[in-house]
Amino acid sequence: MFSFDQIIHFALLYSPLFFQDISVRLAEKKPKVVFVLGGPGSGKGTQCEKIVQDFGYTHLSAGDLLRAEKNSGSENGIMIQNMMNEGKIVPSEVTIKLLQKAMLESGNDKFLIDGFPRNEENRAAFEAVTKIEPEFVLYFNCSEKEMERRILNRNQGREDDNIETIRKRFKVFLESSLPVIEYYKGKGKVREIDAAKPVEEVFEEVKGIFNPPEVRKVVGGRGWGRGCCAIL
Numbered sequence: 001m002f003s004f005d006q007i008i009h010f011a012l013l014y015s016p017l018f019f020q021d022i023s024v025r026l027a028e029k030k031p032k033v034v035f036v037l038g039g040p041g042s043g044k045g046t047q048c049e050k051i052v053q054d055f056g057y058t059h060l061s062a063g064d065l066l067r068a069e070k071n072s073g074s075e076n077g078i079m080i081q082n083m084m085n086e087g088k089i090v091p092s093e094v095t096i097k098l099l100q101k102a103m104l105e106s107g108n109d110k111f112l113i114d115g116f117p118r119n120e121e122n123r124a125a126f127e128a129v130t131k132i133e134p135e136f137v138l139y140f141n142c143s144e145k146e147m148e149r150r151i152l153n154r155n156q157g158r159e160d161d162n163i164e165t166i167r168k169r170f171k172v173f174l175e176s177s178l179p180v181i182e183y184y185k186g187k188g189k190v191r192e193i194d195a196a197k198p199v200e201e202v203f204e205e206v207k208g209i210f211n212p213p214e215v216r217k218v219v220g221g222r223g224w225g226r227g228c229c230a231i232l
């Protein structure tokens with residue numbers, strides 16, 4: 001009925017429309033996004049799980065989405081596996097589609113996007129495609145020595161948690177991801193956390209960011225904003 005060339009032609013013609021459709025539907029939800037960044041092993045995933053419990057966000061780990069895509073046997077599977085094993089950043093187009101789909105499917109409108117954007121290409125493409133600007137960027141700052149120790153003890157069976165790939169990932173973090181953090185620092189959006197401390201101490205600092213002291217619960221009147229002020 002249709003030749004192979006015609007099918008490719010239609011796919012190329014209509015895929016931007018589909019892509020735009022996802023973007024439009026997502027923009028309509030006016031999602032609130034917090035980017036969670038930090039070196040490999042800095043504790044992003046660990047803290048996101050805790051933030052979800054206390055603050056009602058949906059946690060989307062770019063690395064987890066890419067691993068699921070790889071395991072699903074998708075056409076991009078081999079490419080994703082090769083990039084991950086080299087500690088390289090997968091092209092934005094792939095990661096952004098996975099993030100958009102997960103955001104739409106979640107039913108929530110508050111997201112912790114963990115491990116993204118990891119380079120300038122990720123950042124610029126996400127902004128251009130989704131038009132979403134993060135509320136702020138949570139940056140878990142930790143020494144390489146401590147991150148290396150944590151990854152080598154992680155025991156999640158990840159192929160990229162070997163010393164050779166870890167070193168490559170540290171290099172990519174310094175060369176490609178730190179500039180993204182600097183970019184957001186320039187916009188006053190970075191909330192930096194000392195991530196070298198124990199999990200609960202790090203979370204105390206994190207809570208202070210999601211529950212800032214200026215959010216004051218007022219008692220003595222009916223509900224918020226009435227009567228005398230007492231900070232709970």
Ligand SMILES: Nc1ncnc2c1ncn2[C@@H]1O[C@H](COP(=O)(O)OP(=O)(O)O)[C@@H](O)[C@H]1O
Binds near residue numbers: 196
């Ligand atoms: N503050 C912490 N102190 C000690 N170990 C931690 C801390 N935060 C996380 N870990 C452990 O370090 C490893 C890496 O944490 P993870 O949350 O997966 O980091 P990331 O997502 O940034 O790579 C995990 O085994 C986790 O249990």
Ligand SMILES: Nc1ccn([C@@H]2O[C@H](COP(=O)(O)OP(=O)(O)O)[C@@H](O)[C@H]2O)c(=O)n1
Binds near residue numbers: 045
């Ligand atoms: N935005 C992203 C995030 C992860 N990745 C890939 O996924 C790997 C693992 O990312 P991750 O966020 O799960 O790793 P951790 O920082 O949690 O250790 C990275 O080293 C990249 O190869 C990517 O290509 N693009």
Ligand SMILES: [Mg+2]
Binds near residue numbers: 063115
């Ligand atoms: Mg992680």
